[in-house]
Amino acid sequence: MFGYYLDLALRSFSRHKALTGLMVLAIALGIGTSMTTLTVLHVLSNDPLPGRSQMLFYPQLDPQDLDGYRPGVEPPGQVTLIDGMNLLRAHRAERQALMTGGSVPVEPPRGDVDPFFADARYTTADFFPMFEVPMRYGRAWSAADDQAKARVAVISRSLNDRLFGGRDSTGQLLQLGDSAFRIVGVLDAWRPSPHFYDLHIAGSYARAEDVFLPLQSALDAKLAINGSISCWGGYAVGQLATAPCVWLQFWVQLDDPAQAVGYRSFLEHYSQEQQALGRFQRPLNVRLRNLMDWLGYQRVVPSDVRLQTWLAAGFLLVCLVNTVGLMLAKFMRRNDELGVRRALGASKRALFAQLLVESGVIGLSGGLGGLLLALGGLWLVRQRPTDYAALAQLDAPMLLVTFALALGASLTAGLLPAWRACQIAPALQLKEA
């Protein structure tokens, strides 16, 4: 029966080419636009570390003084160096890493390249295993290197390509301004999206840094810090090490919920201890969000993108209502044909099914057109200068969503016209024809 309906549908398409074309176009435009924006939204609300993100937590403490205190306010989104180092040394989680962004002047080993600035991350040894950073050559540095303030570095694959032509550069020296760091590891391609471990640098979807240095070594070498610094207590930025300023991110890995509960109470104890010492003055205020909750709380997905998604949904609705109108026009024009089929014994249900098959075929063709339009739209998005532009690629789940949406939309659009068309009395139609 399905094959027969399909055949009827194709016959009807060839009879009403313009109308069919318009319907397919309307669905394709609606689907194309909404899939473009939905894909961008999907990519941007991505889990950067699927399978691991529920084990990664971002502790927040409130080390501020009482100036400007209001109850119920969230603790700062970063930690001070003192608290960061204390938490790091306490070693109460499976893994923990303290970090901040930086900017380093790279002096290329070959004389023919001008010096340039590279984004850097100053962090501690657990950063690499905790975030499952892929290594191409060598290894990450060790906790002992952190302790010893060793002048070692891990560089990105692209920087290795640029400086060393892609060869294994471990053991080579990396000249950063006046200081030299020995390269111990080279990363493989790594593009966490969003740039989840530090959302305070420009753009939450920035590329990962090119140079990774042990935090203490970088501070020792007085390399420039890059990121947000927030101070209180009448303090001007200067001696950051002891200043009442938050400017570092601290991440921990806690393998199961019990550990998370344990770590939370450790944070509370730590805060109380610091209150007793007089360092923390505000009432106890700690947070322990996992990675995805933290991204949600920080609203990483640009509101522009959400706005576009709403707009595209509205546009899809406009296209749908238009498709309903066109289908109505088309099905009602075929009253005579449907009347004959009714008179020859086809049940209302059979007619209904036939018309829905026809809408479904239109939907699938529209979906195909929409897919092409979405690919074009995503290409357009990739030409945009935003930092997330390069991420806008259609993946398998979104491909399925495209066709599901197209089919669902066209069947919904077909329901009313098909039902109306089935309401005709066979005799009347025969008489008129």
Place this chain on the structure above:
Amino acid sequence: MQIRPILATLRKHRIPAILIVLEIALACAVLCNAVFMISRRVASISLPNAIDEKELISVSMHGADPTRAAADIPRNLAALQGIAGVQAAGVISSLPLSTDNWGWSFGTQPDSVLEDRSSDQNTNVSLYMMAQGTERVLGLRLRQGRFFNADEYPGSLIGSGALPSTHVTVITESLAKKLWPGQSPLGKTIYSKPAYFTVVGVVADVLRPRLFGSDGLRSYHSSFFPMGPDQALANYVLRCPPAERERILREAVQKMQALNPSAVINGNTYEAIRNRYFADTSSMAWMLVLVCAVMLAVTAVGIVGLSSFWVTQRRAQIGIRRALGATRGDILRYFQLENFLLVGIGILLGMLLAYGINLFLMAHYELPRLPMLYLPAGALALWLIGQGAVLGPAQRAAAVPPVVATRAA
């Protein structure tokens, strides 16, 4: 003329009529909001900026030895001034729209605490530190008071601190209005304990390195400070005839790289800096325009489809009317009036819907209220589209010969 028969017909063909109304209502609602978003983007792209944008080029230098700043800065300035065609050269800590923001919060009371966050009492302000003569290079327009005296430059340094060690500042008109509404700002002081700065001059509005909110109000909270040779002065600005910008830029970058081999040098015309800042906004605006155009086209196609279906369905009725003496013009006007009524109802619904959507977006996305002007503009656009779309089918209806009436049924 014949509204009553039209209404009677519409009552008989309820579903197509409702569909047209719905099409128009949805299109109107989405269109009004989308055009509003476009206009806000266009407004932010074209924000005025009281410096001589067309005549400026900028050469930034980072990574130079900070201890040599006192020697390097005068030498670099002299070298840049020596390039043929350069009218003046200066150096400043950052440029408007360069994204390199140096922000701090100030209050108007002596006990305003020093912090970098905005609060109820404090206003977040962007700081521009500049060497002597740079105000002339940029073309800052003085509105009140004076620029800095020569003796205010040498001692003002910032080093690794957050604020310059001077006690004078020049602020923009918008900032003056925000801090001291209705009063003269000259001689007033801004505080961030223990730092304080007395306002000696007011200039026309200059944008901040990074805009906050697109309302344009906070975008002009800029302040200027004198500065001696300090590593914070990293953006060399040159004033030159617009026609020679490209050549001078090339020469300036070469010269700076030769003088400072270990520093990172970047050259841009000011126009390029501004365009880069708004590149994303403008591409977004174009995408919105595209979506609106396509949506209107789809709506028009939908109306054409429904109307022509309608005409076919009513061939007999049209034939009878023609046989009873209605002219072609009557039939044409009948369908046009019908479309006008339907679109009118759709627009009415659409405006309510547009308003509702705007309320929802305001609650969730910090959008301001939709200006009332958008509603009649959207209505006019849709009426035109409706009339355009119905013209073809209506003409076809008018062409139905009276003889059809005698043949059918």
